[in-house]
Amino acid sequence: MKYLDEYRDKEKTELLIEQIEKKVTRPWSLMEICGGQTHSIMKSGLDQLLPPEINLIHGPGCPVCVTPLELIDKAISLASMPEIIFCSYGDMLRVPGSVGNLFSVRAAGGDVRIIYSPLDALRIAKNNPEKEVIFFGIGFETTAPANAMAVFQAKTQGVENFSILVSHVTVPPAIRAILESPEVNVDGFLAAGHVCAVMGYWEYEPIAKKYQTPIVVTGFEPVDLARGILNCIQLLEEGKIGVENAYPRYVQQQGNLEAQKLIKSVFEICDRKWRGIGNIPMSGYRLNEDYEKFDAERKFSGIQEIQTNESSVCISGEILQGIKKPDECSEFGSRCTPEFPIGATMVSDEGACAAYFRYGRMKLSRTNF
Amino acid sequence: MANKLNLENWVCPLPLKNYPTVVMGHGSGGKMMNDLIQHLFLPAYNNKSLNQMGDSAVLNLSGLGEGAGRLAFSTDSFVVSPLFFPGGNIRELAVHGTVNDLAMVGAKPLFLSVGYILEEGLPMETLGKITESLANACELAGVQMVTGDTKVVHKGQGDGIYINTSGIGLIPGNIDIGPTLAKVGDAVIVNGTMGDHGMAVLSVREGFEFESVIESDTAALNGLVDTILEVTKDVHCLRDATRGGMVAALNEIANSSNIGIEFDEDLVPVNPAVHSACEFLGLDPFYVANEGKMIVIVPEEQAGSVIEVMRQHPLGKNAVQIGRIVEDHPKMVLAKTGIGGMRIVDWPTGELLPRIC
Known part of the structure; x- marks a missing residue:
């Protein structure tokens, strides 16, 4: 498959690993931000091929993981209501809430649908005017433009029975929170390439400077990851600080300006609780005043206060x-x-x-x- | 087959044409049900055992299969939606599923039963088309549909049509194939590309508009199994890689035989369109369902001749050895990754869930 196989190439990966081996002189801990990168590292076995000096630490960039329990519970109670069609990305369905998950809601007769794009949820709303359609709008800056577009179109087209349950989070505040935590020891970051494709990497430059930590924009295939690691190790070994782009085929410094404009016009920045981590100030998006009638939390305000029970053993x-x-x-x-x-x-x-x-x-x- | 229905211009024979859709009466056990049997099912499946119309089919086993000492018996139910998808439909699946289950123990499939659960309101034409190609699939697979049952459920209590088929076959005396029989050193062979059926169904179900149509691989594998058994009787395991895909089949064998399996992920054939669709949706083709693919486990020294003969069969053109049975890590399946790492290839968890990003 074009644009994919060449980035899963064994020889190219081996060549980059050789260069990493030559460059590295001491142990370094690198954090890959995105869960998609963690998945790719483990699936390809890249971690087994790297020199032992390199310790990969897995970051918080899994939207499914960090969506707070309260919101999962809200989703579950909304999806259980008879007049609601609840639409979600597939992997949210299995996430455990305090009691059950969205699969168990579906088994009990709730109308829970897996969709691939929030615009599909909007279409379902238009086709089912007698129902309320809620889309579970989670994710990082990557999914924000599509979610914003669905709400924007709902407003433009006057689709009244559509709303989204928003739990958007953003990467830069999480990096800051990690760097300020005394327990965490990260020497360099591999930033998430798809997030940067939307947002650019200008936001990371002040962070790298303030915390004296290099950040390398990195892709998702083994060759991309090995290149990101090599760039980061080069910066660290040479004592340089800064942001480098190891994913130039998709990412530009300023990002996708159209997408950013859309995000800005629909969302506003808010504090957000991250599951397992806690509240991070100014780390999320919520719908702004102009779009508040599409906010499921405000539309169905009866579900605001839900008592949640997080497992005490989970780390x-x-x-x-x-x-x-x-x-x-x-x-x-x-x-x-x-x-x-x-x-x-x-x-x-x-x-x-x-x-x-x-x-x-x-x-x-x-x-x- | 006598009285063959014409699929292209299928018109319900009298008196079925008075009922353009299935109604509750078609499952009542009365005249209407009898009409359905006489005018639709009997002409389609036409064979001696069925035509006797007893409460059970009486089967004559004499002269079927050399030295056959053992009976294989299997059942499978089909609830696929949509009923029709590129490369196949529910009725073919209904025959192939059961025929393949029989073939996977080395049995020669002989007789099938069919149970229909019809939803009130199902167009009679749909039932006609389904019945006709069930019959065609039987003929192609060399099996006879000898007994059946029909029930009708109220509108809203079914999904158009559910089909169950059961089948029996005879296992020749010198054949011993089963999931517990894989041995260390054996070769692991597949007969072709993985994930075609699941992606074909998904592509129509979810309304994706992929540039190229992905066709299901639904096929009866008993013919291919026969050709393998002509080369060697020393086949240890056969497993059709249906739900859960190749990975579920390999894990089942690893567990049942208490051995480890290692394969090279670059050697597993995957249709480029399936590969692209899976990448697009965040799915792994090794976990996606097939309906005409199987895992063949034979002693390493037999692998060459088995692959050679498989490649001469239309259902085995892409046959290839993907790995082998190992002593290490019993009950676990490992893959050598494209960049030279190793990874666990674990059981599928439940429903395949597309990833968010």
């Missing part, structure tokens, strides 16, 4: 901040598995726990074919 917060690795959890692989996840990091494929469980829960032995 997903520490995992999301890179303080611990999944296999350091006492429940990992025993009581907590992808079939019966205790915490959100075990649910989504992008969650670090699920990626560890799926691809690397045992010491792998090699056999040559």
